[in-house]
Amino acid sequence: MNNWPRLMVGEVCDSIVDCKNRTAPKEDFETPYKMIRTTNVRDGWVDTTNVNYVNRETYEKWTSRQIPIRDDVLLTREAPLGEVGKIRTDENLFLGQRIVSYRADRKKIDPDFLLYSFLCDDVQGQIRAFGSGSTVEHMRVPDAKLIKIAVPPLPIQKRIAGILSAYDDLIAVNERRIAILEEMARRVFEEWFIGTSDEMVASVDLIEFDPKEKLNKGKPIRFVPMSSISETHMTIGAVQRRASSSGAKFRNGDTLFARITPCTENGKTGHVMGFEHNEVVCGSTEFIVMRARSVPPAFVYCLARHSAFRKHAIQSMGGSDGRQRVKRNALEQFTLAKPDPLQLRKFDEFASPAFQQILQLAKQNTNLRATRDLLIPRLVSGEIDVSEAPKPVAAE
Structure with a gap:
């Protein structure tokens, strides 16, 4: 252990700025x-792709207190409480509601070290303590300055941040590779299968919707919550273990289509991969499961991501305000050109290896995140020396 001083973040930041409420x-x-909304701040990152846009006048009003810049660390005060991310771009950004921005005083603290300090269990515990006692957990702005962190000398901070950043950099490289592979498959799909034809078919002729599955009773069930489905790509996040078998049921190769607002509009769609052979997995009741009948599984996923299919789904939504859902029969009746069997085979030969490569990259990122998350509290507290920390290894 060490004798590093513990300081309030207000003592090591040039500014701590709240958003307009x-x-x-x-x-x-x-x-x-x-x-930037609270949903854009996750696991050390700030997503600047799936965002809302404003005009220049609104941007200037909402940045009157401070313009967010690269290396600012963002913390969500509510919905959810305690998510952290660092801005890694020079785009014109501004803070949505319930977000606080921390700008490091670089003479006192390294921005990356500040980020990883916020991600460690000790600081997360302080944040939850500030947010306790409320119906909806939230942290007051004055409390945002009172969080305490261990502050070693700057050279040590930079070495610690360098080790942890190496994990995040490799994760980011893998994420870009995943995005490129998926984009390639979706482009080929659109070029080969989207258009008009003398022979049109309903999607139900090609795809089985919500197939029936039976589960072995008495065994723990793996469960995919809605929160584990991405708005932009196919990979599925954290999976839970449950005793109950309620909810949607699916297998490897199936596509999960979120049917409830705002998940549908935001693009939540996943491709099921990486589970055991013939394993039946459960998930949110708000999934529509799409299983290939006479087309490759990759065809089904790419169709579920296609803009015309999604527009058709959104137009079919009905129900009470705030709880509108896609009608399954509307998806079943979506029409498209009857695909040529030869093209289907060629598409499968291209897309299946790409999807398997995506799965391997996603698995590596899971392992990288797990190792990084184990190292964060041990490094930022001084429990282990930087020289003892393992270095990340890139995939082949």
Whole structure:
């Protein structure tokens, strides 16, 4: 252990700025000005792709206190409490509601070290303690300055941050490779199978929706919650273990289509991979399961991501305000050109290896995150020396 001083973050930051506590009016088209919401702040990262856009006037009003810049560390004060991310871009960003921004005083603290300090269990415990006692967990802005962290000398901070950043950099490389592979498959799908034809078919002729499955009773069931489904790519996040078998049921090769607002509009769609052979997995009741009949599984996933299919799904939604759901029969009746068997075979020969490579990259990222998360509290507390920390290894 060490004798590093414990300081309040207010003592090591140039500024700690809260967002405006009202919703900015957004545009229905892309602009250079992006709003960061609490959903964009996760696991040390700030997602600047799946965002809302505003005009310049709104951007200037919402950045009157401070313009967010690269290396600012963001903390969500509510919904959810305690998510942390660092800005890694020079885009025109501003803070949505319930987010606090920390700008490091670089003479006192390294921005990356500050980020990883916020991710460790000790600081997360302080944040939860500040948020306790409320119906909805939230942290007050004055408390955001009172969080205490261990502050070693700057050279040690930088060495610690360098080790942990190496894990995040490799994760980011793998994420980019996943995005490229998926984009390639979706582009080929659109070029080969989207268009009009003399012979049109309903998707139900090609795809089985919500197939029936039986589970072995008495065995723990793996469960995929809605929160584990991405808005932008196919990989599925953390999986739970449950005794109950309620919810949607699916196997490897199936596609999960989120049917409830706002998940549908936000694009939540997953491709089931990496489970045991013939294993039946459960998931949220708000999934529509799509299983290939006479087309490759990759075809089904790419169709579920296609803009025309998603628009058709959204237009079918019905129900009470705030709880609208896609009608399954509307998806079944979506029409598309009857695919040519030869093209289907060629598409499968291209897409299946790409999807397997995505699975391997996703597995490596899971292992990298697990190792990083074990190292964070031990390094930022000084429990282990930087020289003892393992270095990440890239996939072949």
